[in-house]
Amino acid sequence: MRFSSHRLLDALCGEYLVGTLRGRPRRRFERALKQEPLVAARLAYWQRTYALRPSNDMRVQPDPNTWRRLEADLDLAKYRRPWWQRVGLWRLWATAATAALVVVIGMQVQVFEGQRQLVEVAKLAGKDQPPTVTASLSKDRQFLELRSVRPIEAGPQQSYELWLIPKEGGAPLSLAVLGRLDARLIVPSAQRARLQAGATLAVSVEPAGGSPTGAPTGPVILVGAIQT
Amino acid sequence: MLDDQEIKRLLLRAAARDEGAADAFGRLYRLTASLVLGVAQRVVGRRELAEEVLHDTFVKIWNAAATFDPLANQPVAWMVAIARNRALDLVASADHARVESVSDLAGEDDSDAVLDRFYDWSENAAGADEAEDLRRARGFLRRCLGELAAVERQALVLAYHHGMSHGDLAAHLAKPLGTVKTWVRRGMDNLRACVEHCMDPRSDAGHAMKGER
Numbered sequence: 001m002r003f004s005s006h007r008l009l010d011a012l013c014g015e016y017l018v019g020t021l022r023g024r025p026r027r028r029f030e031r032a033l034k035q036e037p038l039v040a041a042r043l044a045y046w047q048r049t050y051a052l053r054p055s056n057d058m059r060v061q062p063d064p065n066t067w068r069r070l071e072a073d074l075d076l077a078k079y080r081r082p083w084w085q086r087v088g089l090w091r092l093w094a095t096a097a098t099a100a101l102v103v104v105i106g107m108q109v110q111v112f113e114g115q116r117q118l119v120e121v122a123k124l125a126g127k128d129q130p131p132t133v134t135a136s137l138s139k140d141r142q143f144l145e146l147r148s149v150r151p152i153e154a155g156p157q158q159s160y161e162l163w164l165i166p167k168e169g170g171a172p173l174s175l176a177v178l179g180r181l182d183a184r185l186i187v188p189s190a191q192r193a194r195l196q197a198g199a200t201l202a203v204s205v206e207p208a209g210g211s212p213t214g215a216p217t218g219p220v221i222l223v224g225a226i227q228t
Numbered sequence: 229m230l231d232d233q234e235i236k237r238l239l240l241r242a243a244a245r246d247e248g249a250a251d252a253f254g255r256l257y258r259l260t261a262s263l264v265l266g267v268a269q270r271v272v273g274r275r276e277l278a279e280e281v282l283h284d285t286f287v288k289i290w291n292a293a294a295t296f297d298p299l300a301n302q303p304v305a306w307m308v309a310i311a312r313n314r315a316l317d318l319v320a321s322a323d324h325a326r327v328e329s330v331s332d333l334a335g336e337d338d339s340d341a342v343l344d345r346f347y348d349w350s351e352n353a354a355g356a357d358e359a360e361d362l363r364r365a366r367g368f369l370r371r372c373l374g375e376l377a378a379v380e381r382q383a384l385v386l387a388y389h390h391g392m393s394h395g396d397l398a399a400h401l402a403k404p405l406g407t408v409k410t411w412v413r414r415g416m417d418n419l420r421a422c423v424e425h426c427m428d429p430r431s432d433a434g435h436a437m438k439g440e441r
Binding site: 010018022047053057059060061062070077079 | 245249262265267286308309346420423
C-alpha cells in the first residue's frame with residue numbers, strides 16, 4: 001500500500017480510529033500497519049493523542065460465565081499455585097498423616113514376623129490390563145500379602161485403600177490403607193470369614209490417610225476376584 | 229478511577245506466565261472487563277455479541293501481553309483498541325439489523341452529553357504518573373471537539389461511540405452517503421488541525437490552557 005501524502009495517511013489513521021474504515025480497506029490498512037513502519041508510527045501518534053478514555057459510566061457488568069469460559073479456554077489453572085500449597089497447614093497435616101501411616105504399617109509388619117504359609121488367592125488388574133498385583137492369604141486367613149510386578153507408590157497427598165467386596169454383595173469393606181502396593185497386613189478379624197472364593201478385592205485411590213467416608217471415594221485402579 | 233501504573237503492572241505480571249500470572253490476569257479482568265464490555269456493547273449493540281467481544285478481547289490480551297510495550301503504550305487505550313477492533317470485525321460480519329438497534333439509543337443521542345458522560349476528561353484520569361503532554365492533549369481534545377461544527381461532532385460521536393459505519397450514519401441521519409462521509413472526514417481533519425495548533429508551544433491556545441490551570 002502506497003500513500004501519496006501524509007495528508008492521505010492522516011485521513012486513513014483518523015477513519016481507522018473512528019471506525020468508519022471498514023471491510024477490505026480496513027484489512028488493507030492493517031496489512032500496511034505491519035509492513036510499513038511509517039504507517040505504524042503515524043497511527044501510534046494518533047492513538048496516543050486521540051484515544052478517548054472511557055469513564056465509569058461506560059461500565060456494563062459482564063456475565064460471570066464469560067470469565068469462566070476464559071479460565072477454561074486459556075487454561076489459567078496452569079498459571080496458578082495449587083490451593084493446598086497456599087495453605088501451609090495443609091502441607092503439615094499431609095506429612096503428619098503419611099508419617100502416622102508408616103507407623104501403622106510398620107506395626108503390622110512386625111506382628112507378621114512369624115511367617116506362615118501363603119497361598120495366592122487373587123490377581124488384581126486395572127480395567128482391560130494384565131494383572132499387576134497378586135494377593136496371597138495365609139491358611140488361617142489372618143495374613144494377607146500384596147506383591148506388585150513393579151513398584152506402585154501413592155503420591156504425597158494420596159493413599160491406596162484395599163477393599164473387600166463380599167461374595168453376597170453389599171458395601172465394600174475396608175481392609176487396609178496403604179502407601180504402596182507391596183504390603184503384608186493383618187486381616188481385620190471381622191472380615192476373615194468373608195475372604196473366600198467369589199468375593200472380590202479392589203484398590204482405590206484416596207486422600208492421604210484413607211477414605212474420609214468409609215466407602216471408596218476415589219477411582220478404583222485394581223480389581224480381582226478371589227479364587228481358592 | 230483506573231490507575232495506568234497498576235494496569236501496566238498486571239499486564240507484565242500476566243506476561244510472565246509464572247504461578248502468579250493467572251491471579252494478575254484475574255485482577256486485570258475484574259478492574260477492566262466491565263469497561264471493555266461497555267465499549268463493546270455500544271459498538272455491537274447486542275449484549276450476547278458484546279460478551280463475545282469481551283471474551284475474544286481478553287484472549288488477545290492474554291496472548292499479546294508479552295508484546296505490550298509499557299514505555300510506548302497507554303495500557304487502557306491499548307486494551308480498548310483491541311476491543312474496538314474486535315467489535316468492528318464482528319459488526320462487519322454479523323448480518324444483524326444495525327440501524328434498528330442504534331435507533332434505540334436511550335438518551336445517548338446528544339453528542340456533547342455522550343462525550344461528557346461516557347469519557348473521562350479529568351486531569352488525573354490515568355493516575356498520577358501520566359505524562360504531562362498526555363494530560364494536556366486530553367484537555368485540548370475535549371475543547372477542540374466542542375469547537376467542531378455540530379454535524380461533524382455528531383457524525384464522529386455516532387461513528388466512534390456507537391460503531392456506526394458510513395451507511396449506518398446516512399440511514400440514521402437521513403442524509404446522502406457522500407454528505408456523511410464528508411462530515412466524518414472534515415470533522416477528523418478539523419479536529420487534528422485544532423489539537424495540533426493547541427499542542428504547538430508557540431500557539432496562544434497552548435499558553436492559554438496552561439495559564440488556566
